[in-house]
Structures are given as structure tokens and as C-alpha cells.
Amino acid sequence: MRNQHQRSMPKRRVYHCCLLLLAAAPLAAQKLPLGANPEGKRLLIIQSHHDDHTWEFGFGGFIARLTRSGYEAWYVRTTNDEKDSGIGWGRGDQINHKESVEATRHLGIKEVISLNWRNDHMDSVPMNEVRAHYILLIRKLRPDVLMTWNPWGHYDRNPDHRKVARAAGEAAWMAGLANVHPEHLAAGLKPHRVPYVYYSQRSDYGRGQVPNIAIELSAEDVRRKEAAFHAHQNVRRGSPKDAMDKASRETGEQHGVRYAEVFYFRDEWSHLPGLAPLLEESVVKR
Amino acid sequence: MRLLILLILTLAAQARTVLVVTADASDFLLAAGGTIASMTARGDTAILLRVTNDEKNSWDLSPDETARRNGLECAEAAKLLGIGKVVSLGYREGELGGVSPTELRDRIMFYIRLHKPDVLFLPNPHAEYVEVLDRHYAGLAAEEASHTAALRNHQPPFAQVGLETHVTRELYYYAQPFDPRRREPESTATFVPQPKVSDIGAMLDRKIRAALALKTINHAVAMRIRDRLESTGRRLPLLDTVNDASVAKLTEINVRTLAGTGAKGTGFQSAEEFHYAGPDFGVPSKFRK
Numbered sequence A: 001m002r003n004q005h006q007r008s009m010p011k012r013r014v015y016h017c018c019l020l021l022l023a024a025a026p027l028a029a030q031k032l033p034l035g036a037n038p039e040g041k042r043l044l045i046i047q048s049h050h051d052d053h054t055w056e057f058g059f060g061g062f063i064a065r066l067t068r069s070g071y072e073a074w075y076v077r078t079t080n081d082e083k084d085s086g087i088g089w090g091r092g093d094q095i096n097h098k099e100s101v102e103a104t105r106h107l108g109i110k111e112v113i114s115l116n117w118r119n120d121h122m123d124s125v126p127m128n129e130v131r132a133h134y135i136l137l138i139r140k141l142r143p144d145v146l147m148t149w150n151p152w153g154h155y156d157r158n159p160d161h162r163k164v165a166r167a168a169g170e171a172a173w174m175a176g177l178a179n180v181h182p183e184h185l186a187a188g189l190k191p192h193r194v195p196y197v198y199y200s201q202r203s204d205y206g207r208g209q210v211p212n213i214a215i216e217l218s219a220e221d222v223r224r225k226e227a228a229f230h231a232h233q234n235v236r237r238g239s240p241k242d243a244m245d246k247a248s249r250e251t252g253e254q255h256g257v258r259y260a261e262v263f264y265f266r267d268e269w270s271h272l273p274g275l276a277p278l279l280e281e282s283v284v285k286r
Numbered sequence B: 001m002r003l004l005i006l007l008i009l010t011l012a013a014q015a016r017t018v019l020v021v022t023a024d025a026s027d028f029l030l031a032a033g034g035t036i037a038s039m040t041a042r043g044d045t046a047i048l049l050r051v052t053n054d055e056k057n058s059w060d061l062s063p064d065e066t067a068r069r070n071g072l073e074c075a076e077a078a079k080l081l082g083i084g085k086v087v088s089l090g091y092r093e094g095e096l097g098g099v100s101p102t103e104l105r106d107r108i109m110f111y112i113r114l115h116k117p118d119v120l121f122l123p124n125p126h127a128e129y130v131e132v133l134d135r136h137y138a139g140l141a142a143e144e145a146s147h148t149a150a151l152r153n154h155q156p157p158f159a160q161v162g163l164e165t166h167v168t169r170e171l172y173y174y175a176q177p178f179d180p181r182r183r184e185p186e187s188t189a190t191f192v193p194q195p196k197v198s199d200i201g202a203m204l205d206r207k208i209r210a211a212l213a214l215k216t217i218n219h220a221v222a223m224r225i226r227d228r229l230e231s232t233g234r235r236l237p238l239l240d241t242v243n244d245a246s247v248a249k250l251t252e253i254n255v256r257t258l259a260g261t262g263a264k265g266t267g268f269q270s271a272e273e274f275h276y277a278g279p280d281f282g283v284p285s286k287f288r289k
């Protein structure tokens, strides 16, 4: 995604449906619109591994920005990370989990929820089984914002990323239907559709995802992102001290700000392309 | 009189069989209903193969009642588009991720060999940002079925009951416009379906009437919008009262806006977008007649 967004465009704050963006010339040639914080208070990050959110293409800076603005945040680590590092399965799980808790603390996340499926074996876990766990968590935590892997990302060779992306992408809307897992309702939970969803994906695996929004970060957001990145010492020992500063600065330069991250954003009406224009024009405050 | 008979015979000779695969009651209609209607209007015979039972798409009905109503309403909508027959495979809505892809493919393949369609409409499994994954799974199965239906070594028992191999000459991959890159040709390879826009101006009213038949789903869409707005201190004046009239208006706006989006940049007033593989480039030469 680097070296793509060259053309200059006036800075504007939007978060609107992707339909408006597609009307413009090829996305890759443009500076992206800068996203505002979505209205809300609760953020759920669903990832496959202990460190997914802390990569340069991950959500670290944006998580820091949202918690700084008052969001409560929860991190779901879907697997047990037993294979990430060469220190043995059990120890890998333990240390990676411990470092995940430390990293998320830097970002202002209040809890790491570990589902502990076996690392790199998620291709063999039934989709609907994973999705059911996420639906339950969404109904319990009622997030306004979900951050997860892009279900349509290309060329990601990690089976856990693919499965988590698809299961979380579906859980985000299916949690809103009362006839989905009605047993949850019997336990007092209520349906809840996540209105705002952000997807990340490695962009250096070929075409990957084409992002549609840039998130401006403050120096403090980047400092916390950097700290979270380096908290994962088990897998990142020896990484350059300013790795995240450098990456966020490069992305920022492409979009006309000092620091930034880029994502694919789905607005609250993106699932209704035939009604989104009406809703954007005609909805009023009560 | 002789001329008229000749004309009727010519038209009858050209009438095609159209098989429409859909994951659910609304997707085929919103994405491809106008194009299907224009085919049935010219005399083609259309059959709808509905993969799931739509048991989850209502506002406050039980799964059983939701499935029952959506089944009846889907049949009514299909009739309004000129579709003569609806076959429901009966899988539970939202659960296709747990169904054997080969089982689903072979059931669709059965109907392809049974009806021998000239044209197949299928959900585009390669369209991005279609959040309802049933559409993706149904599309993958239908795409594969269109291929395996032509191959003798697939499902030998089918041949035992007279279901011979069949090549479908035209494929319309459909999807509602979620994918920002949907108009980019994916490849110049002759085997890859190309973007195609179909003018539905003459069929728009019919498409709207068909969409209005999906009362349970339309009501659920309206209620979910209102619920979301209410919970965030907002309102859409049209939905201050949710009744038959306001739901119908919302549905009509939905269909008209989708038609306008499809027509954008084409010179048409109303259109639908597809990825299309026709006899000239969609079918490998060894299968061409």
C-alpha cells in the first residue's frame, strides 16, 4: 500500500459508505479520507494471535487513539500462540499470552480474552463454532466498533487469519438477529449488530486489501503503539527501536498528516447500499 | 396467419431455460431481478433454486414462522418476475458454512442436469464485502456445479436416472454493489467473466412489485434501521411509523437506488451489474457446440 497514495486531496473528516469512494477514480491513486472516531464507547478487537494488532499494518495506534478518547476496549486472542517462537508449545503459549496482556495495557485495553484454539490449526475448526463464540462475546460486550482481519484479504497464508476474519465478519452482523443462537437470549443477552467495522490486512502480499480510510495518529498514540509492539519480546527481540514510528510516519506522509494508519472501513449502513444515501441524507436527531 | 405461426415458432425456438441459484429470498431479486424479468418477458422459462430457508430474517417471528412466511413470499416475488417454478433446498439460513461444499455442489449440479439451462444466474462468490457468507458458499457451489455438470465422471448415479452431462452456455454472476472494485475487469484472460451491465429500465416497476412481495424481510429491514436509530437518539422521518405504507416506500427507494447505482456511468436510467461469461469466451473450446 505504500507508494500508492500520491495525489493530493483536501483534508476532510468522513466516515461514510464505500459506495461514495468507488465513484471516484482508482482508489489506489488517491490520498485517503481521514476518519473521525465513530460515535460510541466500546471497542472489540478480534484477532487470531497475541500480536496481530501490534504490527505496522495493525490497529495499535487507532486503539490507542480510541481509548484515549474514552473508549473501553477488549482484546480477543483466538488461538493459543503455541507455535510462535521456538521455545516449546506450552511455554510459547504462556509467554505470548503474558506479553499480550502487557502490550494491550500499553494501548489502554482492559482485558485479553483468550479462546485458546490451537495455533495454526484453525482451518480444521468449523466456521460456525468459532462464529458462535464471537456472537456470544459481541452480545455480552455490545461493541460500537469491531476491529478484525479483512475477510476478503488476499494471499494471507496464515490459516488462523482467514478463519478468524470470516467468522468475525459474520458474527458482527449475525449477532444482531434474534433467531441466531436464541439460547443466548434465554440467558438474558440481547441481539446486537456491530455498527462500525474496521479491517486490516497485510498489504505486501500482492493486492491484499485496498484501504478506504486513513486514521491520523498523535505522537502519543504512536509512542503507545511502539511500546505495544516491543512488549512482544518473545517474537520481536532485536527489532528496530523506532519501527512503528517509522511505519506510521511513512503512512502519514502519504495521506498528508504526520502519523497515520490505513484500514478498510465499513460504516453502519454499508450493508444496505440501496438505502445508505437516504439514511445519510435524511436521518435527523430526535 | 401463417406469418404469425412462423413468428410464434421462431420465438419458441429461441426461448431459453434460465436457472437462478440464490442463497436467500432477497439476494437474487435485488441484484438480478430486473434482468431475470426481462428474460421471462421475452419468453424464456425460469426456475429459481433457493438454497436456504430464510429462517432468521424477520424482526420478531420464530424461526419456523419466519421460514414459512419467507418461503411463501419468495414464491410470490419469483412469480412476479415471471419465474415459473421455485425449488427450495431447505438448508438452514446462516449455516451454509457447516454444509459439505461437495454435497451442495452436487445438489445444484442435479438441477443443472435436470433442467439443462441455457443461462445460469449465480451469486458471485468472488465479490468482496458481501457480508452474508451463505451467498459466497452458494456461489462457490453453483460455480463449481456449472463446471462439473459437464463432466461425465462426476456423480455416475445421475446418468443412471437419465441425467446426462450439460454445458451451460451463459453465466451471470450477480452481487449487490458492496464491492468497490466490482467494475474492474479482473483479467484479460478469455476464461474470466467480464463486467457487464444490463438495462432494466423497462422492468423496474416489475422488480419493485416483486420486491414488495418480500413483506417479512422488508419489515425486518425497516425495524432494524429504526432500532439502530432509536438507540442512538436519531430518527428517519419515513420510519416514524412503521406500517405497510412506510415499509413499501423504503423498499421502493432501495430498489430504485440500486438500479441507479447499477446504471452509473452507463447511459442507462436503471441497470444491474454482473460478471458475465458467455458462449464466446466463458466456455472452454472443448465444450463449445
Ligand SMILES: [Zn+2]
Binding pocket: A048, A049, A051, A052, A158, A161
Ligand atoms: Zn497472526
